[in-house]
Structure formats: structure tokens, C-alpha cells
Amino acid sequence: MTANITLYFLQTSRAIRTAWLLEELGVPYNIEFSSRVNMKAPPEFIERSGNPLGRFPSIKDGDLCLYESGAIAEYLCEKYDTTHRLYPAQQPLRSRAQIWLHAAEATFLLHSMAIFYARGNFPPALKETNPDALAQMVKGMSVNVQRDLDWLEAELAKSSGPFILGAQVTIADTMMEFSIDMIMLYRLGIDGGGPWPRIEAWLQACHASDTYKRAVEKTGYSPSFSTPAPPSDGKHASML
Ligand SMILES: N[C@@H](CCC(=O)N[C@@H](CS)C(=O)NCC(=O)O)C(=O)O
Incomplete structure (x- = not known):
């Protein structure tokens, strides 16, 4: 090719x-x-x-x-x-794939990143005068995140395999993995919700796939901001 x-x-x-x-x-x-x-x-x-x-x-x-x-x-x-x-060509799988392709950004990250940004931009002065304000905001915004995760958990229960649309990785998994990893890693709105055992198992299946590992x-990807850059940091080009 x-x-x-x-x-x-x-x-x-x-x-x-x-x-x-x-x-x-x-x-x-x-x-x-x-x-x-x-x-x-x-x-x-x-x-x-x-x-x-x-x-x-x-x-x-x-x-x-x-x-x-x-x-x-x-x-x-x-x-x-x-x-x-x-990216399946036939319906209804085509539309199912599209749902996750868009939900990864427009539902899961929309709701969870609101919490990430609120944490990062909360005015320090407000923290002093109202120490509970941020926690109250996050609690309110968590409702959306937890509803999203409950939906994913329920959809995974219907899957015939370890991935969102069945036995094989599809565009749905490659888009959704980052969203869910961020939500879980940074605990964006998950406290008080769950459990989501199918989501955990699905995330593990994504991370265990040879293609993801490669x-x-x-x-040199790191899902966490706190991990140092890889040794080949800087302008790094490799033909794969
Ligand atoms: N909706 C865009 C979002 C892209 C985006 O916000 N990327 C972030 C990293 S996940 C970024 O490049 N941030 C760079 C910066 O803030 O300077 C997409 O799906 O590609």
C-alpha cells in the first residue's frame, strides 16, 4: 500500500x-x-x-x-x-460505529473535560471564601459523566465480544479508549457512581491489544501528564 x-x-x-x-x-x-x-x-x-x-x-x-x-x-x-x-459499511453497524465515533468527543469528553477545566481554572479567591464551591460544581457536573458511563456499561453488556461492537477492534474503540482512560485516570466525575466492571474489562482489552501496545x-505515549517524556524526546521521526 x-x-x-x-x-x-x-x-x-x-x-x-x-x-x-x-x-x-x-x-x-x-x-x-x-x-x-x-x-x-x-x-x-x-x-x-x-x-x-x-x-x-x-x-x-x-x-x-x-x-x-x-x-x-x-x-x-x-x-x-x-x-x-x-468502520463497517453495512447498517445497522455503520450507525452504531458512528454513534461512538461522535460520542467519544461530543458526549464523554464534553462532560468530563468540563470538570477537568473547572478544577484547573477555579479562582483561588473563591476557594478561600467558599471552600466547598468547587466540590459542589463537580458534584453537579458528575451526573452527566455517570449517566454516560452507565450507558456505555449497558451497551457493552450487549456486545458479543470484548470490544464495543463485538469481537474485533473497530473505529468505536480507537475513539472511545482515550475518553474513558482520561475519565478514569483523572477521576473526572466518577466518584459516587459505578461500579462499571464491563468498562474496566473493555479498557483492559483495548490496552492488551497488540496494535494498541505497538x-x-x-x-512513547504516556496517558498521564506526570510521567516524564520518553528518551527520544524532541523532533522524532520514524518510518513505521
Ligand atoms: N476535538 C479535537 C480536540 C483536540 C485537542 O484538544 N487536543 C489537545 C490534546 S488532547 C491539544 O492538542 N492540546 C494542545 C494545547 O492545549 O496546547 C480532536 O478530537 O482532535
């Missing part, structure tokens, strides 16, 4: 979705890796990626520059998933 793909991979970001999908597709790709600086993407990395919003993942495929992990996933599957293994190994 001919492909000239470069994945701009910001550490601890949704870029792991794209790396995992590319490993599933078996398409060769170059990795341009960057650590975060003060938690952010460095300006020179943004410039190089060609993404005007400065967010990651971002890819180039020949002359095409593409961003938004969901749009990238659809593009890559439409072009390289010729057997429709990762994506992590090749990119």
Missing part, C-alpha cells in the same frame, strides 16, 4: 487514537513527536503541523493536512480500510 502519512503526535493527547487506528490499518506512517511545554503544545510544533488551531492529533497525507481526531479516523478508514473491518511503544 502506498501512503505518505505523517502523524503529529503531542504527548498525552488524543493523538493515541490515530496511532492506534493506523496500527490497526497496518498503514506505514511517520511520527513527529513533541512533549508538552507548560502543559501546552509548543508553537514551533504547531507551526510544523500546519494545523491552524494548534491541537493534536494532526496528520498530513501527501498534500492533505487534516485535524480533529474523529475526522482523521473517518478519512483514514474511508481511504485505507478497504474491507470495512474497522502504538504506545512507537509513539
Whole structure:
């Protein structure tokens, strides 16, 4: 297969979705890796990626520059998933895959990142005058997150295999894994909810898959902001 793909991979970001999908597709790709600086993407990395919003993942495929992990996933599957293994062509599976492709950002991360940002941006003065205010806000916002997780738990109960749509990894898993990992790792709205044993088992199945492990190994991905950058930090390109 001919492909000239470069994945701009910001550490601890949704870029792991794209790396995992590319490993599933078996398409060769170059990795341009960057650590975060003060938690952010460095300006020179943004410039190089060609993404005007400065967010990651971002890819180039020949002359095409593409961003938004969901749009990238659809593009890559439409072009390289010729057997429709990762993004089913037939209904109702097509629509089921699309539900998760969009819910990963527009439901799960919308609700959970609200908590992440509230924690990070809560005014210190307010903390002093009303020490319970943040906890009250988070409790209110947690209702949405827990409802989302209950839904995923119920849908996983209907799956015929360890992954969202059955026995095989699909675009649904490659999009949802990052969202759920963030929610669980940073305990974004989960306190007082659950248990979600099927979600835990599904997350383990994702992390145990050879393609996910390869994506992590090749990119040096760390799901946690507190883990140091990999040794090959900086401008790091490898043909895979
Ligand atoms: N909806 C976008 C979100 C992209 C996004 O926000 N990426 C974050 C990392 S997960 C980012 O690049 N942050 C860089 C920064 O804040 O400087 C997508 O799905 O690709």
C-alpha cells in the first residue's frame, strides 16, 4: 500500500487514537513527536503541523493536512480500510460505529473535560471564601459523566465480544479508549457512581491489544501528564 502519512503526535493527547487506528490499518506512517511545554503544545510544533488551531492529533497525507481526531479516523478508514473491518459499511453497524465515533468527543469528553477545566481554572479567591464551591460544581457536573458511563456499561453488556461492537477492534474503540482512560485516570466525575466492571474489562482489552501496545511503544505515549517524556524526546521521526 502506498501512503505518505505523517502523524503529529503531542504527548498525552488524543493523538493515541490515530496511532492506534493506523496500527490497526497496518498503514506505514511517520511520527513527529513533541512533549508538552507548560502543559501546552509548543508553537514551533504547531507551526510544523500546519494545523491552524494548534491541537493534536494532526496528520498530513501527501498534500492533505487534516485535524480533529474523529475526522482523521473517518478519512483514514474511508481511504485505507478497504474491507470495512474497522468502520463497517453495512447498517445497522455503520450507525452504531458512528454513534461512538461522535460520542467519544461530543458526549464523554464534553462532560468530563468540563470538570477537568473547572478544577484547573477555579479562582483561588473563591476557594478561600467558599471552600466547598468547587466540590459542589463537580458534584453537579458528575451526573452527566455517570449517566454516560452507565450507558456505555449497558451497551457493552450487549456486545458479543470484548470490544464495543463485538469481537474485533473497530473505529468505536480507537475513539472511545482515550475518553474513558482520561475519565478514569483523572477521576473526572466518577466518584459516587459505578461500579462499571464491563468498562474496566473493555479498557483492559483495548490496552492488551497488540496494535494498541505497538502504538504506545512507537509513539512513547504516556496517558498521564506526570510521567516524564520518553528518551527520544524532541523532533522524532520514524518510518513505521
Ligand atoms: N476535538 C479535537 C480536540 C483536540 C485537542 O484538544 N487536543 C489537545 C490534546 S488532547 C491539544 O492538542 N492540546 C494542545 C494545547 O492545549 O496546547 C480532536 O478530537 O482532535
